[in-house]
Amino acid sequence: MHNVPKHYKIVVMGVSGCGKSLIGDQLASYFGIPFYDADDFHSQSNVNKMAEGIPLNDEDRIGWLSDLAQLLSQETALVLGCSALKRRYRERLRRDEPNVVFIYLEGDFATIRKRLAGREDHYFKGDDMLQSQFAQLEPPSEDEAVTISIDQPPEMVLQGCLDALISSNASPASC
Template sequence: MSTQKIIVMGVSGSGKSLIGARLGRELQLPFYDADDFHTADNIRKMSDGIPLSDQDRAGWLQQLAALLQAEPGLVLACSALKADYRRRLQEASPEVTFLYLCGDFDTIWARLARREDHYFSGHSMLRSQFDQLEEPDHHEAIRISIDQPADSVLEECLRKINNR
Protein backbone atom coordinates (compact mmCIF):
# COMPACT_ATOMS: atom_id res chain seq x y z
CA MET A 1 0.00 0.00 0.00
CA SER A 2 1.16 3.47 -0.87
CA THR A 3 1.91 6.11 1.74
CA GLN A 4 0.93 8.98 -0.54
CA LYS A 5 -1.45 11.60 0.80
CA ILE A 6 -3.49 13.29 -1.90
CA ILE A 7 -6.19 15.92 -1.59
CA VAL A 8 -8.43 16.26 -4.63
CA MET A 9 -9.74 19.83 -4.42
CA GLY A 10 -12.10 22.15 -6.26
CA VAL A 11 -15.59 23.59 -6.09
CA SER A 12 -18.63 21.38 -5.68
CA GLY A 13 -19.42 19.58 -8.94
CA SER A 14 -15.83 19.52 -10.17
CA GLY A 15 -15.62 15.74 -9.75
CA LYS A 16 -13.66 15.50 -6.50
CA SER A 17 -15.56 12.50 -5.16
CA LEU A 18 -15.67 10.58 -8.43
CA ILE A 19 -12.02 11.15 -9.30
CA GLY A 20 -10.88 10.80 -5.69
CA ALA A 21 -12.58 7.41 -5.25
CA ARG A 22 -11.16 6.14 -8.54
CA LEU A 23 -7.71 7.48 -7.68
CA GLY A 24 -7.88 5.72 -4.32
CA ARG A 25 -8.66 2.40 -6.04
CA GLU A 26 -5.86 2.88 -8.58
CA LEU A 27 -3.30 3.75 -5.90
CA GLN A 28 -4.66 1.24 -3.37
CA LEU A 29 -5.30 3.99 -0.84
CA PRO A 30 -8.33 4.54 1.38
CA PHE A 31 -10.65 7.24 0.06
CA TYR A 32 -12.42 9.79 2.24
CA ASP A 33 -14.89 12.47 1.27
CA ALA A 34 -14.60 15.63 3.38
CA ASP A 35 -18.35 16.13 2.97
CA ASP A 36 -18.83 13.16 5.32
CA PHE A 37 -17.12 15.13 8.11
CA HIS A 38 -19.51 18.12 8.09
CA THR A 39 -21.72 18.61 11.12
CA ALA A 40 -25.49 18.28 10.86
CA ASP A 41 -25.73 22.07 11.24
CA ASN A 42 -23.38 22.64 8.31
CA ILE A 43 -25.31 20.20 6.14
CA ARG A 44 -28.58 21.89 7.09
CA LYS A 45 -27.16 25.30 6.17
CA MET A 46 -25.93 24.09 2.80
CA SER A 47 -29.25 22.32 2.14
CA ASP A 48 -30.96 25.65 2.77
CA GLY A 49 -28.63 27.37 0.29
CA ILE A 50 -26.64 29.18 2.98
CA PRO A 51 -22.89 29.30 2.32
CA LEU A 52 -20.64 28.18 5.16
CA SER A 53 -18.45 30.72 6.94
CA ASP A 54 -14.86 30.22 8.05
CA GLN A 55 -16.22 29.69 11.56
CA ASP A 56 -18.58 26.96 10.29
CA ARG A 57 -15.62 25.21 8.68
CA ALA A 58 -13.20 25.45 11.65
CA GLY A 59 -14.17 22.18 13.37
CA TRP A 60 -14.46 20.44 10.01
CA LEU A 61 -10.91 21.46 9.10
CA GLN A 62 -9.66 20.22 12.49
CA GLN A 63 -11.21 16.81 11.85
CA LEU A 64 -9.66 16.64 8.38
CA ALA A 65 -6.25 17.63 9.77
CA ALA A 66 -6.54 14.85 12.37
CA LEU A 67 -7.45 12.38 9.61
CA LEU A 68 -4.39 13.42 7.59
CA GLN A 69 -2.17 12.90 10.64
CA ALA A 70 -3.71 9.52 11.51
CA GLU A 71 -3.62 7.87 8.09
CA PRO A 72 -0.30 6.72 6.60
CA GLY A 73 -1.73 7.23 3.10
CA LEU A 74 -5.06 8.36 1.69
CA VAL A 75 -7.00 10.21 -0.96
CA LEU A 76 -9.25 12.94 0.39
CA ALA A 77 -11.87 14.81 -1.67
CA CYS A 78 -12.05 18.27 -0.13
CA SER A 79 -13.06 21.64 -1.57
CA ALA A 80 -10.09 23.39 0.13
CA LEU A 81 -11.29 26.65 -1.41
CA LYS A 82 -9.06 29.04 0.50
CA ALA A 83 -5.29 29.18 0.77
CA ASP A 84 -5.61 29.27 4.56
CA TYR A 85 -7.58 25.99 4.55
CA ARG A 86 -4.92 24.34 2.38
CA ARG A 87 -2.16 25.71 4.61
CA ARG A 88 -3.86 24.25 7.70
CA LEU A 89 -4.20 20.84 6.04
CA GLN A 90 -0.61 20.94 4.82
CA GLU A 91 0.61 21.85 8.32
CA ALA A 92 -1.08 18.69 9.58
CA SER A 93 0.65 16.62 6.92
CA PRO A 94 3.44 18.41 5.02
CA GLU A 95 3.81 15.62 2.45
CA VAL A 96 0.26 16.08 1.10
CA THR A 97 -0.16 16.66 -2.65
CA PHE A 98 -3.06 18.81 -3.85
CA LEU A 99 -4.76 18.02 -7.16
CA TYR A 100 -6.89 20.98 -8.25
CA LEU A 101 -9.81 19.96 -10.49
CA CYS A 102 -10.58 23.19 -12.29
CA GLY A 103 -13.36 24.16 -14.64
CA ASP A 104 -15.55 27.10 -15.51
CA PHE A 105 -18.82 28.01 -13.81
CA ASP A 106 -21.11 26.96 -16.69
CA THR A 107 -19.55 23.51 -17.06
CA ILE A 108 -19.77 22.81 -13.35
CA TRP A 109 -23.29 24.24 -13.02
CA ALA A 110 -24.46 21.90 -15.79
CA ARG A 111 -23.08 18.96 -13.79
CA LEU A 112 -24.65 20.08 -10.52
CA ALA A 113 -28.03 20.63 -12.17
CA ARG A 114 -28.10 16.90 -13.05
CA ARG A 115 -27.33 15.76 -9.50
CA GLU A 116 -29.98 14.18 -7.35
CA ASP A 117 -30.05 13.54 -3.60
CA HIS A 118 -27.15 15.82 -2.68
CA TYR A 119 -27.41 18.50 -0.02
CA PHE A 120 -25.46 21.04 -2.05
CA SER A 121 -28.04 22.96 -3.98
CA GLY A 122 -28.50 26.12 -5.91
CA HIS A 123 -26.91 28.40 -8.44
CA SER A 124 -26.09 30.91 -5.67
CA MET A 125 -24.27 28.24 -3.62
CA LEU A 126 -22.00 27.43 -6.55
CA ARG A 127 -21.45 31.13 -7.22
CA SER A 128 -20.43 31.58 -3.57
CA GLN A 129 -17.89 28.77 -3.92
CA PHE A 130 -16.39 30.40 -7.01
CA ASP A 131 -16.34 33.73 -5.16
CA GLN A 132 -14.52 32.16 -2.19
CA LEU A 133 -12.12 30.11 -4.31
CA GLU A 134 -8.52 31.24 -4.02
CA GLU A 135 -7.02 29.29 -6.88
CA PRO A 136 -3.76 27.58 -5.98
CA ASP A 137 -0.73 28.32 -8.11
CA HIS A 138 1.41 25.61 -9.73
CA HIS A 139 3.68 25.45 -6.65
CA GLU A 140 0.75 24.68 -4.37
CA ALA A 141 -1.27 22.24 -6.47
CA ILE A 142 -1.26 20.16 -9.62
CA ARG A 143 -3.85 21.70 -11.92
CA ILE A 144 -6.16 19.30 -13.80
CA SER A 145 -8.74 20.55 -16.30
CA ILE A 146 -12.13 18.87 -15.97
CA ASP A 147 -13.04 19.81 -19.53
CA GLN A 148 -12.46 16.20 -20.59
CA PRO A 149 -13.99 12.78 -19.87
CA ALA A 150 -13.57 11.39 -16.33
CA ASP A 151 -11.24 8.63 -17.58
CA SER A 152 -8.95 11.27 -19.08
CA VAL A 153 -9.04 13.34 -15.87
CA LEU A 154 -8.03 10.24 -13.89
CA GLU A 155 -5.22 9.38 -16.33
CA GLU A 156 -3.90 12.94 -16.16
CA CYS A 157 -4.00 12.86 -12.34
CA LEU A 158 -2.03 9.60 -12.26
CA ARG A 159 0.49 10.81 -14.82
CA LYS A 160 1.11 14.12 -13.04
CA ILE A 161 1.39 12.48 -9.60
CA ASN A 162 3.95 10.02 -10.97
CA ASN A 163 5.93 12.84 -12.62
CA ARG A 164 6.04 15.01 -9.50
Protein backbone atom coordinates in the same frame (compact mmCIF):
# COMPACT_ATOMS: atom_id res chain seq x y z
CA MET B 1 -3.02 -2.27 -6.59
CA HIS B 2 -0.12 -0.27 -7.93
CA ASN B 3 3.12 0.54 -6.22
CA VAL B 4 2.54 3.65 -4.16
CA PRO B 5 4.76 5.44 -1.67
CA LYS B 6 3.68 4.84 1.92
CA HIS B 7 3.26 8.57 2.46
CA TYR B 8 0.75 9.12 -0.35
CA LYS B 9 -1.71 11.66 1.01
CA ILE B 10 -3.67 13.28 -1.77
CA VAL B 11 -6.34 15.98 -1.52
CA VAL B 12 -8.47 16.32 -4.65
CA MET B 13 -9.83 19.85 -4.44
CA GLY B 14 -12.14 22.27 -6.21
CA VAL B 15 -15.65 23.67 -6.08
CA SER B 16 -18.66 21.42 -5.64
CA GLY B 17 -19.46 19.50 -8.80
CA CYS B 18 -15.92 19.46 -10.23
CA GLY B 19 -15.53 15.71 -9.74
CA LYS B 20 -13.65 15.44 -6.44
CA SER B 21 -15.54 12.35 -5.30
CA LEU B 22 -15.47 10.56 -8.65
CA ILE B 23 -11.80 11.22 -9.39
CA GLY B 24 -10.74 10.83 -5.75
CA ASP B 25 -12.43 7.45 -5.48
CA GLN B 26 -10.84 6.31 -8.74
CA LEU B 27 -7.37 7.45 -7.60
CA ALA B 28 -7.79 5.65 -4.28
CA SER B 29 -8.90 2.49 -6.05
CA TYR B 30 -5.97 2.68 -8.47
CA PHE B 31 -3.46 2.95 -5.62
CA GLY B 32 -5.28 0.63 -3.22
CA ILE B 33 -5.63 3.26 -0.49
CA PRO B 34 -8.73 4.60 1.28
CA PHE B 35 -10.89 7.39 -0.10
CA TYR B 36 -12.66 9.87 2.16
CA ASP B 37 -15.19 12.49 1.11
CA ALA B 38 -14.83 15.64 3.20
CA ASP B 39 -18.59 16.19 2.90
CA ASP B 40 -19.03 13.23 5.25
CA PHE B 41 -17.20 15.17 7.98
CA HIS B 42 -19.50 18.21 8.04
CA SER B 43 -21.47 18.81 11.21
CA GLN B 44 -25.23 18.37 11.03
CA SER B 45 -25.64 22.13 11.38
CA ASN B 46 -23.42 22.67 8.30
CA VAL B 47 -25.40 20.08 6.33
CA ASN B 48 -28.68 21.72 7.37
CA LYS B 49 -27.37 25.13 6.38
CA MET B 50 -26.28 23.94 2.94
CA ALA B 51 -29.57 22.05 2.45
CA GLU B 52 -31.33 25.38 2.91
CA GLY B 53 -29.13 26.87 0.19
CA ILE B 54 -27.07 28.94 2.65
CA PRO B 55 -23.35 29.02 1.87
CA LEU B 56 -20.94 28.15 4.67
CA ASN B 57 -18.61 30.79 6.06
CA ASP B 58 -15.11 30.51 7.52
CA GLU B 59 -16.45 30.03 11.04
CA ASP B 60 -18.63 27.13 9.88
CA ARG B 61 -15.55 25.41 8.50
CA ILE B 62 -13.20 25.64 11.51
CA GLY B 63 -14.16 22.35 13.17
CA TRP B 64 -14.55 20.62 9.82
CA LEU B 65 -11.02 21.58 8.74
CA SER B 66 -9.62 20.44 12.10
CA ASP B 67 -11.30 17.06 11.71
CA LEU B 68 -9.91 16.70 8.18
CA ALA B 69 -6.40 17.71 9.31
CA GLN B 70 -6.60 15.06 12.02
CA LEU B 71 -7.65 12.47 9.44
CA LEU B 72 -4.68 13.40 7.24
CA SER B 73 -2.34 13.02 10.21
CA GLN B 74 -3.77 9.68 11.34
CA GLU B 75 -3.86 7.82 8.03
CA THR B 76 -0.74 6.35 6.47
CA ALA B 77 -2.02 6.93 2.94
CA LEU B 78 -5.33 8.24 1.61
CA VAL B 79 -7.17 10.29 -0.95
CA LEU B 80 -9.43 13.02 0.39
CA GLY B 81 -12.00 14.81 -1.76
CA CYS B 82 -12.22 18.29 -0.23
CA SER B 83 -13.11 21.72 -1.61
CA ALA B 84 -10.12 23.41 0.10
CA LEU B 85 -11.24 26.65 -1.54
CA LYS B 86 -8.94 29.07 0.25
CA ARG B 87 -5.19 29.07 0.64
CA ARG B 88 -5.51 29.21 4.43
CA TYR B 89 -7.73 26.09 4.36
CA ARG B 90 -5.05 24.25 2.40
CA GLU B 91 -2.39 25.53 4.78
CA ARG B 92 -4.46 24.22 7.71
CA LEU B 93 -4.78 20.81 6.07
CA ARG B 94 -1.05 20.72 5.35
CA ARG B 95 0.15 22.24 8.65
CA ASP B 96 0.66 18.94 10.50
CA GLU B 97 1.16 16.88 7.36
CA PRO B 98 3.53 18.66 4.94
CA ASN B 99 3.61 15.74 2.47
CA VAL B 100 0.02 16.28 1.37
CA VAL B 101 -0.30 16.63 -2.41
CA PHE B 102 -3.16 18.77 -3.72
CA ILE B 103 -4.79 18.15 -7.09
CA TYR B 104 -6.99 21.03 -8.20
CA LEU B 105 -9.81 20.05 -10.55
CA GLU B 106 -10.36 23.27 -12.46
CA GLY B 107 -13.59 24.04 -14.29
CA ASP B 108 -15.72 27.01 -15.26
CA PHE B 109 -19.07 27.99 -13.73
CA ALA B 110 -21.22 26.85 -16.68
CA THR B 111 -19.69 23.36 -16.83
CA ILE B 112 -20.01 22.81 -13.10
CA ARG B 113 -23.53 24.27 -12.93
CA LYS B 114 -24.63 21.78 -15.57
CA ARG B 115 -23.12 18.91 -13.58
CA LEU B 116 -24.80 20.02 -10.36
CA ALA B 117 -28.17 20.32 -12.08
CA GLY B 118 -28.01 16.58 -12.79
CA ARG B 119 -27.35 15.59 -9.18
CA GLU B 120 -30.01 13.97 -7.08
CA ASP B 121 -30.11 13.44 -3.32
CA HIS B 122 -27.31 15.89 -2.55
CA TYR B 123 -27.56 18.71 -0.03
CA PHE B 124 -25.63 21.17 -2.20
CA LYS B 125 -28.32 23.21 -3.90
CA GLY B 126 -28.69 26.40 -5.87
CA ASP B 127 -26.72 28.80 -8.00
CA ASP B 128 -26.11 31.03 -4.97
CA MET B 129 -24.08 28.34 -3.29
CA LEU B 130 -22.04 27.64 -6.42
CA GLN B 131 -21.47 31.37 -6.98
CA SER B 132 -20.35 31.60 -3.36
CA GLN B 133 -17.84 28.80 -3.89
CA PHE B 134 -16.41 30.48 -6.99
CA ALA B 135 -16.26 33.80 -5.12
CA GLN B 136 -14.33 32.18 -2.26
CA LEU B 137 -12.07 30.09 -4.48
CA GLU B 138 -8.42 31.09 -4.33
CA PRO B 139 -6.96 28.95 -7.12
CA PRO B 140 -3.75 27.31 -5.96
CA SER B 141 -0.41 28.31 -7.41
CA GLU B 142 1.76 25.87 -9.38
CA ASP B 143 3.93 25.20 -6.35
CA GLU B 144 0.86 24.49 -4.21
CA ALA B 145 -1.07 22.00 -6.38
CA VAL B 146 -1.28 20.09 -9.63
CA THR B 147 -4.01 21.67 -11.77
CA ILE B 148 -6.08 19.42 -14.01
CA SER B 149 -8.78 20.78 -16.32
CA ILE B 150 -12.15 19.04 -16.05
CA ASP B 151 -13.05 20.16 -19.58
CA GLN B 152 -12.43 16.61 -20.78
CA PRO B 153 -13.89 13.15 -20.15
CA PRO B 154 -13.45 11.77 -16.60
CA GLU B 155 -11.04 9.07 -17.76
CA MET B 156 -8.75 11.78 -19.17
CA VAL B 157 -8.99 13.76 -15.94
CA LEU B 158 -8.01 10.64 -14.02
CA GLN B 159 -5.13 9.94 -16.40
CA GLY B 160 -3.88 13.52 -16.00
CA CYS B 161 -3.90 13.08 -12.22
CA LEU B 162 -2.10 9.74 -12.43
CA ASP B 163 0.51 11.10 -14.84
CA ALA B 164 1.23 14.05 -12.57
CA LEU B 165 1.42 11.92 -9.42
CA ILE B 166 3.48 9.12 -10.89
CA SER B 167 5.94 11.37 -12.75
CA SER B 168 6.53 13.41 -9.61
CA ASN B 169 6.39 10.38 -7.27
CA ALA B 170 3.83 12.49 -5.34
CA SER B 171 6.42 14.80 -3.89
CA PRO B 172 4.65 18.06 -3.01
CA ALA B 173 7.70 20.08 -3.97
CA SER B 174 7.79 18.56 -7.45
CA CYS B 175 4.05 18.70 -8.21
